[in-house]
Amino acid sequence: MNFPGVSESDVDRVYLKLKKEAEDGGYRFNPDVDFTKNLIRGLLKNEQRYGYRACPCRLASGKSIEDLDIVCPCDYRDPDLSEYGACYCALYVSDEIAKGAALAAPVPERRPPRSERGNVPAVRTIATGPVPVLPLPVWRCKVCGYLCAREQPPGICPICKVTKERFERFI
Amino acid sequence: MAVEHVDGKNKGTVMLYALSTCGWCNRTKELLRQMGVAFDYSYVDLLDGTEQDNAIAQVEKFNPSGSFPTLVIDNKKVIVGFREQEIKEALGS
Numbered sequence: 001m002n003f004p005g006v007s008e009s010d011v012d013r014v015y016l017k018l019k020k021e022a023e024d025g026g027y028r029f030n031p032d033v034d035f036t037k038n039l040i041r042g043l044l045k046n047e048q049r050y051g052y053r054a055c056p057c058r059l060a061s062g063k064s065i066e067d068l069d070i071v072c073p074c075d076y077r078d079p080d081l082s083e084y085g086a087c088y089c090a091l092y093v094s095d096e097i098a099k100g101a102a103l104a105a106p107v108p109e110r111r112p113p114r115s116e117r118g119n120v121p122a123v124r125t126i127a128t129g130p131v132p133v134l135p136l137p138v139w140r141c142k143v144c145g146y147l148c149a150r151e152q153p154p155g156i157c158p159i160c161k162v163t164k165e166r167f168e169r170f171i
Numbered sequence: 172m173a174v175e176h177v178d179g180k181n182k183g184t185v186m187l188y189a190l191s192t193c194g195w196c197n198r199t200k201e202l203l204r205q206m207g208v209a210f211d212y213s214y215v216d217l218l219d220g221t222e223q224d225n226a227i228a229q230v231e232k233f234n235p236s237g238s239f240p241t242l243v244i245d246n247k248k249v250i251v252g253f254r255e256q257e258i259k260e261a262l263g264s
Contacts, residue, residue, distance in 0.1 A: 003191075035194050042192030056192035057239065059216055059227070089194060106195060106252035109238035113231070 003045040015040045025144070025159045027073075027081075028098035030090050039091045043072055057089035058111065069111065073160055075142045076110040131171055140170035172226050173218060174211045177204060182262045183245040185210035188230045191217055195253040196240040202255060208262050215239065 015037055019029045030036045042056025054060035055070045069075040077087040085094035088111075090104040097104050111117075139153040140146070144160040153167035174186075187203065189196035191214040203210050215226045227237060233249045234241045242250040242258065250257050 038194050038197065039192075042194070045192050057190065057195060059190060059237070059239065106254055108252070109236040111236075111238075113236050114227075 003041060003048075005048055006041055006044045010044055011037055011040050014044060021161050022092060025161070027092050027160075028095055030086070030093050030104060031098055031100055032104075036091060039089055055089055058109075066117070068165055069142075071162070071166075073143050073162065074111075075166070078144060080107050080110060134171060137169055138171040139167045142166050142168055172213055172222055172229075174213045176211050177209065179204075179207045179209040182208050184243075185262065186243045187212040188226065188239060188241040188243070189214055190239045193239055198253045199240040199242060199258070202253070202258060203262070206259070206262060 018040070022029050030039075039056050043053040046052070046054040046056060046060060050060050050062050050064070050067070052060075052064050052067065053072045054067050055072055055074050058070050058074075060067050060070065064071075072089075073092065074088065077092055080087045081092060081094060084105065084107045085097050085102060086092065086104040086107055088107045088109065090107070093104055094102075096102045134149065136149040136151065138147055138149045141153075141157045141160060141162065143162045143166050144157065146157055146159045147170060148154065153164050155164050156162070157166065185203070185208060187196075187199060187210055189200060189212055200212060213226060215223060215230070218226055230239070230241050231237045233243050234251050236251070238251060240251075240253065244250075244261055248261055250261065
């Protein structure tokens, strides 16, 4: 589907950029280029209408704080890749699917339904029980699991390129 | 709610709740077209305000996760996601 205001040259440019970032971080893009470019078109459409790249296969609320978990790459990508070989929209796939040895199949929605989505703070502390006294806090990227010990999380995750808001205090 | 109709063979009331940006929703719509089934569809992301709230409530009634595509046949059979085989079985000739 074509969207006014989203040019093909933008789609191609973002496609190449995200594909390279994915591969640099050890992830794989869906080898079906037409399907994948359609998803990129959707991401750009969402960026245009909501201000952020919400998953094209999920209904965004328009409020970025409520949709942080579904800003692409979403918080559910890695568990879905492990369990189903593809993320929910199938932009990211397993090695097997990337090589064409298997096809991406529908992935059940892992995001909690609206009624169960609590007001989870952007940064929450996971560790329970006694924790070692560390000279620095440890931050975890909720998207890819990258850990780092520093005063504040990085502005951009060096592995999956998501922004600071996607980090949580781990220890 | 803004609903588009696609002509075809009558297989009962076939309603597809979809998103305009979703690859799997598009595949579902294309499959229904190829099968030549008459159906209605709505792009819920393109609806505004109350109209969108009502559409989400309808989707959640059939599919509590509120995900897309949600295909509802005769107001009772529900197929969530692009499940080609299931759709063919439910609406095939």
